[in-house]
Amino acid sequence: MHPLSLDSSNLRVFQRCRKWAVSCRTTTIAELKDEGDVEVTRSRLLNYDLLMRWDFPFLASLQHSLSAVSSSRFSSSLVEPVSPLFFFFLARTRFNREEFCKDFVLGTRCVLHLLCRLRIAMETVSDEPVDVCASALSAIVSHGSPPAELISALASHKDGFATGWLVVHFIKHMEAGEPLRSLDLSEFSLDAGKLRLLLSSVPVGPDFLETLKGGLHVCTGPCLLALKRFLQRATSSSPPSSLKNLNLSKCDLSDSAGGTLLHSLPPSLEYLELNENRLRSLTMEALRSAFSEGTLSKLLGLDVSNNPLGPSGVATLARGLSASERVLPLQSLKLSNTAAKAEGVKALSAPLKEGKAPSLQVLDLGGNDMRAEGVGGLAGAVGPGTLSSLRVLILKENRLAKKSGGEWEFSDLIALLSNLIQFSALQELDVSENNLLGTSDDESPAPMIGQALEGGRLWALRTLNLLNTGICQEDLTAVCTALAGGTAASLQVLKLCRVDVPPGQILASAFDSNHLSQLRDLTFEDDAGWLSEGLGVVTRCLANGKAPSLIRLKIGVIHSTDPNTHVDEILGGLAEGLREKKFSSLEDLDLEFWPDSEHDFAPTEPLCEFGRALGEGGLSSLRRLSLFWFEQLSAGVGALAEGLGSGGLVSLEELCLQVSCGGGEENGCRELGEVLSTGKVPSLQKLLLECNVNSSLQRFAEGLGLGCLSPEVGVNLILHTAYADSTYEASAAVKAVAALIRDGKVAGLRKIAFEDGDQSSDPSDQSGIVGGAAQDLGEALAHVGDWGGSQKGIEELKIDCQVFNSDCPMGLSGLFSGIASGRGSLPSLHTISIPNLLPINVSAVRPLAECITKGKFPRLRNMQFSSSEAISFGQEGMRALSVALCSPHAKSLRSLTLRSEERSDNVEARTAEAAQMAALSTAFSFGQLIGLKELSFRGELFPESVSALCVGLGSGKLRSLRSLELPRVPVGDDEGTSALCQALSAEKMPELRSLKLGSVNDAGLKKMITEWGQITPPPLEKLDLSDASVGDEGLAALASLAGAGRLPFLWELPLPKRNGDAISSNTRAMLQAFSLLA
Known part of the structure; x- marks a missing residue:
């Protein structure tokens, strides 16, 4: 009862x-x-x-x-x-x-x-x-x-x-309970009235709220005003507010909204996080004002990373630091990925050189393309009392050793490191993703690091990251020699590339001498085309327990079949250490062995030795295991199964296997499936399996079928057909996977991706999946079985259409037909990605539309149904899709990518294409796509088709649209362009921020500019002309419009690549004057 x-x-x-x-x-x-x-x-x-x-x-x-x-x-x-x-x-x-x-x-x-x-x-x-x-x-x-x-x-x-x-x-x-110290509104989803009511009840005096976190909904629209009023109340409260931490990161905060909000900052603030928004000069002006007025006199940390500040925005912030009447207690300043360029970094260097932030400990300037000129400005800011307390310096992805003209220049970087090394506070140095190779005549900064380490001037160093720097063997040897001297005994994170034999031997001696016993995170990754043959001896030292604190180990090396000794030694050393339980503290192990060619396979015996050693009790703390290799058969996978099944990996939560196996009669893959499905790894929570669609996948599925993966194990399957021996083999493997899904054996399935189809130009060589197997898979996904229902957890479906047999038109259609015919639905599916439709696959549009109409995908947010070549859905296909997009089940869509066009140029083709666009316009006008935020239409249309399409674009029912891409839609001086200009207005698209026009010429751009002079253009922040054919004439008209204040938010203007030389320096200067070019 x-x-x-x-x-x-x-x-x-x-x-x-x-x-x-x-x-x-x-x-x-x-x-x-x-x-x-x-x-x-x-x-x-x-x-x-x-x-x-x-x-x-x-x-x-x-x-x-x-x-x-x-x-x-x-x-x-x-x-x-x-x-x-x-x-x-x-x-x-x-x-x-x-x-x-x-x-x-x-x-x-x-x-x-x-x-x-x-x-x-x-x-x-x-x-x-x-x-x-x-x-x-x-x-x-x-x-x-x-x-x-x-x-x-x-x-x-x-x-x-x-x-x-x-x-x-x-x-x-009523002063009931303890004061509310923290309020997280990142998931707030109600209206502004409720936000005002809630915030009005939050006390702001001393000993009350200290941390406030905003969210997407809170920082937009009417809610933003409620948040501003709360901050104003906190600013003017008596007694003063205790708000110390304001986190507005990842809030999609626009520049104007940020500028409005940040004029109301309370003086108690100590940490301000603004990363991953859309902030530019207006927000930086608000911060400048706050610094100059003393409002942020207590600020300890500022994070404006991942905002398009540009050089001018960073310079504005720098002026604020300089304008402060007192020395700032600032300890952390993060400006990574802000497009600062050399100019912005040089501007920032000025207040640092003035000593406005003498306590600065963390400076993150990664991903700013500062070049050698920016490095030179920063080098001049280092001195006693200026950056002398710096502990963390992140300069990754900045092209540090190249000038704007492309010449190599190491002197500025050497000067910066030389100045920093004078002070012993530095704990983290990250110069990764910068090419430091130079030419044979260039002086590299790497020896400077080695000399500093050797001289004991970097004794406090905890993290050193030199990944993807391409440093030469001599420079890396200098660094390793310094490490072997024991003057960096506090090092905890070390990331190196290109470990050849000499530096490898010296690094091994550093481990043997116990000079790196504090290491917790160790990464070795090859640069492209390089074989790190010195890693074998290093791994042998690790196997002797010379890194007892190691928590994370990642090794990624390129290998060839002959010679292959360094891979043998790496695997053998690891196996030895595992057997002797020398890696007991390891929590994350990541091994990647990339073949130098498709015929280079990882050595079988060392793989087997390593796989079996995994289960011998030496990895009881391991939480994540990621393995990548190519082997000719499946003996290595079988040994891995033996290791996993031994019960020694009692803490393993995440298993990533990217393994390419041949077919044959070996049962390694079957044994792996059986181990995973029979509870031999009870702590497992995530499984990523990337493998070939051949007999090895079929055997793996057979093994999984012997038991059942727990529904709590989230499973991602990434399947490749390029190495299938035949159509029969590939289809049999897919049918085996479908049977698993139908029987509920992988209830935690989250993603299925078919990738890397056979690119052979000879159709007879293709061995893809046939329609029957694809339909079986679709039916399995929507099957309602005795085990509890359809595949409710799957979230993403990605299909490379080249995985289907070229002689079978029902491949993709079969998949969606199978889903449409099933009794169940896919309630968690949010993404369908089919980026490369082939003409033979376009018939799939109708069963896909049927799935949407039947509500099979009630939470579908992202749909890509496009192609890299000209295709046509046909009138029936487009009509079916239009009906689907008019159904209530399309309301959840947020991103849509389509391509359809007629390839012939005759009256019949033009009429048919216009009819298709009219049908699509009906969907855009119907109102069910009111939540759509991103739309990309990639067809190359006739003018009358553009006019038909623009009826829907200009209907006013796409008011949430933020990004519109028309890479092939022709924009010239014709009726279609006139219709497009009318659609692209603030009235019809009030949220449009990004517009890509790939086939616009000067006449078309001038026509658009003329129209935008008469109507209010959308609030564009980015106008992408990188694939266009415009020159001085069109760009000059655009600059004039910007100068008139008609495009107040525009800041990003990628210029044409094909005829970039045709754009004069005067035009570039004009665009730069209006901040349209960085």
């Missing part, structure tokens, strides 16, 4: 609850009278008594609300148990705000007791877990403190808002 049944037992429970409530009422009123806090008026008593007269059905429904959600913590179906109470008071109260709060407190104190008693009563008749809302209320009533994470989660969603707000309200007005 359900615990809510109206039996005598439940009736007695509710009767006892009512008695408890009456008792609470009497006690509460007596307390209030004695304290004299509230004058209990007749009207308030009446409201109170009405609450006490709740009848049994109301109480039953209240308990039902509690019980209905008790089995899920944050379910979207959560029924808010106190919302009837909240709206009851809201409807009946006619007092002002202060009186309302008093009346609310009077009534809810009793009802909170009642809810807690109801919770207790519910526990007596049900074994279900306690609901989170009741838990939060219970904590308040019992003078406890609900966790800040729980309050934030409740207040962020409709189902829990009233409870979250109520708890915050009681903390503020």
Whole structure:
């Protein structure tokens, strides 16, 4: 019997609850009278008594609300148990705000007791877990403190808002529990009114809120104003606010919004995080003002990484630092990936040289293309009291050794390192992803690092990253020689490339001497075309236990079959260390052996030795194992299965296997499947399997079929058909996978990707999947079986159409037909990616459309159904797709990529193409795609087709669109361009930020500029002309429009690549004057 049944037992429970409530009422009123806090008026008593007269059905429904959600913590179906109470008071109260709060407190104190008693009563008749809302209320009533994470989660969603707000309200007005120190609004999804109500109840004085985290919804639209008002209240509060940490990262904060918001920063702020937004000069101007006015005089950390600041934005920030009247306590400054360039870095160097931030410990300038000129500016800022406290310096991806003209220049980098090395505070140095090879005559900075290490001037160094620097053997030898000297004994993270024999031997001696015993993270990766033949001896030293603190080890090397000794030694050394339990602290092991050619296979015996050693108890702490190799048969996989099945990897949570095996009769893959499916790795949570679609995959599926992977194991399958021996073999393997899915053996499947089809130009050589196997897979995905339903967890489907047999037109169609015919759906699928449709595959558009229309993909957000060559969906196909996009099931789409065009140029083809575009326009105009944010249409259309398409684009029903790509749609002086210009307006597309026009010429761009002079253009931030054919004439018109203030947000303008030389220096200067070129 359900615990809510109206039996005598439940009736007695509710009767006892009512008695408890009456008792609470009497006690509460007596307390209030004695304290004299509230004058209990007749009207308030009446409201109170009405609450006490709740009848049994109301109480039953209240308990039902509690019980209905008790089995899920944050379910979207959560029924808010106190919302009837909240709206009851809201409807009946006619007092002002202060009186309302008093009346609310009077009534809810009793009802909170009642809810807690109801919770207790519910526990007596049900074994279900306690609901989170009741838990939060219970904590308040019992003078406890609900966790800040729980309050934030409740207040962020409709189902829990009233409870979250109520708890915050009681903390503020009744001082119940501990003060709320942290509020996370990153998942807040309600309207601005509720945000204002919530924030108005959050106390901002001393000893209250210290950390506030924003989110996508909070930092846009009307909610942004509510957040601004809260910050203004915190700024002007008396006593002062205690807000120390403001995190607005990953909030899609626009430059104008950032500029508005950051004028209201409280002076108590110590850490400001703004990374991964769209901030530029306006926001930096707000920060400049805050620094110059002393508002940020307590700031310790500033992160503006991954924002398109450009040189001017970084320079504006630098002026703010310089304008500060006092020395700043700034300790961390992060500006990675801000397009600072050399000019921005040189501007930033000025306040640093002035000593405005003498306590700076972390400086991240990675990914800014600063070149040698920027490095020179930074080098001049290093001196006593200026950057002398620097502990972390990140300069990766900056082309440090090349000038803007392309010449090699090492002197500035050598000067920078030389100046820094004078001070012993440096703990992390990252110059990865910078080519430091130079020519034979160039002086490299690598010996400078070695000399500093050898001289003991970098004794504090904890992290050294030289990956993908291409440094020569002599330079790396110098670094390794210094490490062997024992002057960097504190080193914990070491990342090196190109470890040849001489530096490898010296590095091994450093381990042998116990000079690197503190290492926790060790990475070796080959540069392209390089064989790190010195790693074998290094691995042997590791196997002797010379790195007892090692937590993460990654080795990625290129190998050839002859010679192959370094791979033998690497695997053999690891196996020896595993057997002797010398890697007991290792938590993450990543091995990648890349073949130098398709005929280079990893050595079998060392692979087997390593695989078996994995299970000998030496890796009890290992949480992640990632392996990549090519082998001729499957003996290595079989040994791996033996190691995994031995029970020694008791902590393994993530297994990534990218293994290419030949077919043959060996059963290694079958044994691996059996081990994984029979619970031999009970701690496993994630499985990535990347393999060939051949007999090895079929055997792996057979092994998995012997047991069943836990539904808790998330599985990603990436399958390659390029090495299948025949169509029969590939199709049989896919059918085996389909059988697994149909039987529920991989219930945790998250992704299926078919990649790297056979690129052979000879159709007779292709051995792809036939339609029957593809249909089996589709039917399996939508199969509703006895094991509990269809494949509910799959999230991503990616298909390279070349995996299908070229003689079989039903390959892709079969897949979607199978899904459409099944009784189940794919409720978690959010991405369908088919980027390279072939003409033979376009018939799949109709079964795909059928799937959408039938609601098979209720949460589909991203759909790519395109091609690199000209294809046509045909009128029937496009009509079917249009119907699907008009269905309610298309509302979830956020990104759509399509291509369809007619290849012939005649009246019939033009008419057919225009009809297709008219059908697509109907979908755009219908209103179901109102949430679409990204649209890419890649067809090359006739002018009349462009006009038909623009009817939909200009319908005003794509108001959420942020990115529009038309790489092949011709834009010239014709009727189609006129229609496109009318569609591209702020009225029709108020959110459009990025526009790509790949087939526009000067006439077309001038026509667009003329139209934008008469109507308000969309708020473009990026206009991509990189594939266009425009020159001085069109770009000059664009610069004039920008100069007139008609494109106030435009900052990124990729210029044409094909005729870039045809653009004059005067035009470039004009564009740069309006900040359109970096």
